[in-house]
Amino acid sequence: MRKLTQEQVLLQGNEACVKGALMAGCRFFAGYPITPATEVMEIMAQELPKAGGVFIQMEDEIASLGAVIGASLAGAKSMTATSGPGFSLMQEHIGFACMAEVPCVIVDVMRAGPSTGLPTQPSQADVMQARWGTHGDHPIIALAPASVYEFLELTIQAFNLSERYRTPVIILVDEVIAHLREGIILPALGDIEIEERPQPKVPPEWYLPYGDPGSGVPPMPPFGEGYRYHVTGLYHDVRGYPTTRIDEVEPLIRRLFSKISKDFERLQWFDSFHTDDATITVISYGCVARAAFQAVKEAREQGLKVGFVKLKILWPFMRRTITKILANSQKVLVPEMNIGQISREVKRVNKGECEVATLNKVDGTPITPPEILKMLEEMQP
Amino acid sequence: MKETAELVHIYLRSSKKFPHIWCAGCGIGIFMNALLRVIDRIGYSKDDVVLVSGIGCSGRLPVYVDFNTLHTTHGRALTFATGIKLAKPHLKVITVMGDGDAIAIGGNHLIHAARRNVEIASFVINNYVYGMTGGQYSPTTPHGVKTTSSPYGNPEHDFDICRVVEAAGAAFVARSTVYHTRLLDRLISKALKKKGFALVEVVSQCPTYSGRWLDLDSPVEMMKWQKENSITMEKARRISKDELTGKIVIGVLADREVQTYHERYQQVSEKLKV
Ligand SMILES: Cc1ncc(C[n+]2csc(CCOP(=O)(O)OP(=O)(O)O)c2C)c(N)n1
Ligand code: SF4
């Protein structure tokens, strides 16, 4: 076993998530027990009272996300953590947070479903649910960590993005990463950038809670500080009041999309390795990326021209990044622990030049490096 | 006491495009008037009041009033209110819910909010029906009554909101009708001032639906019915169960001191910081 260096701490994925959240300024957590996400809640219960924050165990996941949204409206950076069944229950409130533009972070530790499924074997099958789970058109941001350190890092970034765009951000992590223990070096607080939601620069009488200040993201003062405004899940005008006027409805939904889509260029987060001369590229995320990395390394040792890409953002789908990869490779391989969810997106943006192969494993066990390597060997021209 | 006209200027949103959505003769407006009257009398700053509602005709109340207002999802107002109160305990957090909202889809949250005892003053506008969706039976619709979803008579039995919440441990539980305005004011005031979870069931009329289902032809008939069928908690304790059928028992059912979630949380938090 590898020894930890002096600066390293041994952390479990879920533990690192809490560390990241607290560094990002999270001061409210509401949740309901579910394996394999429970440790996030338990550690929050221990740490938040010490940090001047609030922890509460609610009666279910619907209530948990409701409380999180309420606390966020009162000004606290807030989060919850759950797994499949609980994530299903949260869908209505995810939509509410999109519509009312309330920043919040939702961790979904993916376990095999549908329904109670395989408690609690790993899976990556909630990717499409994160995108389309709540009703109605809406944009969403989802991040996918592939190591304990990345879980910490992406939790900080999840808060930053949710504050910057006033939107719910989902962390789609799998059971492997959530329960993995790795030695990591904690970032120094001074080294990480922490973002806060925009605040109004005008007095309350001029404040428009849902007006577009140009960035697409309206300033958001907390409840109780003199800016008395209305928040609703109904379509609303710039003051937050319900509306059905066609000249108010469409601009609202368009703005919800454009406040994020205008920044697509900034939201291309991925790692790559040996992609320059690769004829075959593996596109992966989460725990599968670890196996893919190993397989690509071994393939290179055999002299195979293969490349590796790890996606850190799943939604919005990184079309720019993926189209470039598709243009530069003859074939891509998308290994996933589901029947094919990100591979559908890869195929969707493929102009037809590249052959897209899939490797889908849905038996509740992780994809291994030899499985990917074997596939890469078979795919050789 | 201020004139209603004056309260209108202080508390209704001048930036909101009126009229409101409620039918003529609906009881929700009477409750809104009472709530504003009492808030004014107590003297809360408008900046400190947060009014949270669920979905339904009653859920539309917050948009009209000049507080921090939040119109949530059907049945879940209390969950949002819990988050707000715990994140900013100095705020006066109030919820307004419908009968279907609070006890059908939101029943679980109601029970646990009462048990948990976060300081929220909550009001359930009980009009015995799902008003907004077109007059279907709710958990408070009397047995046998025909509604749009019980064309052969309501096959279910209704349930007593106050007794459920009392059993769940709420610090304050009371009931009034919108007819009994002075009692209503007193109960609203007590609920707002209560340290802990407080619930007032406000029996109200929905002339558009429950009036028709209960064969009460007008808002006036419905309010007369509220007047004639109500008896006080004290009287109710003295008469038999049979005599109580069909009666609206008004007054205070429970008023007790229970440590709030937040008081206890703060104590623990202080100790940990040392
Ligand atoms: C999850 C969900 N289910 C159903 C509805 C539809 N719905 C809107 S209001 C309502 C019932 C309202 O009845 P009540 O709570 O008694 O309020 P009232 O309109 O009578 O004031 C229903 C079922 C909804 N908005 N959300
Ligand atoms: S439907 Fe009934 S409850 Fe709704 S506004 Fe009309 S009268 Fe009031």
Ligand SMILES: [Mg+2]
């Ligand atoms: Mg009703």
